[in-house]
Amino acid sequence: MTICVVDGRGGGLGSRMVAGLRGLVDDGHAIIGLGLNSASAEAMARAGATFTETAPQMIHRRLYAADVIVGSLSLLMPGSMLGEVTPVLAQAVLESSARKVLLPLNKRKVEVVGVEGRTLDALIDHALQRCVCLLQATA
DSSP states (O other): OEEEEEEOTTOHHHHHHHHHHGGGGGGTOEEEEEESSHHHHHHHHHTTOSEEEOSHHHHHHHHHHOSEEEEEGGGGSTTTTTTTSOHHHHHHHHHSOSEEEEEOOOTTSOOOTTOTTOOHHHHHHHHHHHHHHHHHHHO
C-alpha cells in the first residue's frame, strides 16, 4: 500500500507522522512525503519517508494513486498553511479514492465537534493507530 503524508510550513506534523509510520516500510508499504515546500519535504525525508515530492503535478498524481492520505484537516481548506493549500490541492485530496486520515488542528478557527481537548501528541498517536488499522485490514 501507498501512504501519502502531506504537510507544509516546516514539516513538523508530517515528519512526526512519517517517523511513526516508518516501521510499516518493512512490511512492503511505501511512505511518501508530499511536501508543500522544500522544508517540509526535507523534514519528512529525514524522518524516513520512502521518498518525497514537492512539485504540484507530482503531488496531485501521488494523491490520486494513494491508498491512504495523512495530514491535517487544513488540507481541505484552500488558503491554509500560509497559502500553501491551493483550491486544486484541496480538490485533489477530496477526489482521491484514498482513505483520508486528517488531524483536526484548529489553526483556521474551524472546530470539529467531538475532538475537544486533545493534544497534538494525542491526535498524532490516534492518527498513527488508525493508519495501522487500515493497513492491517487490507492485508
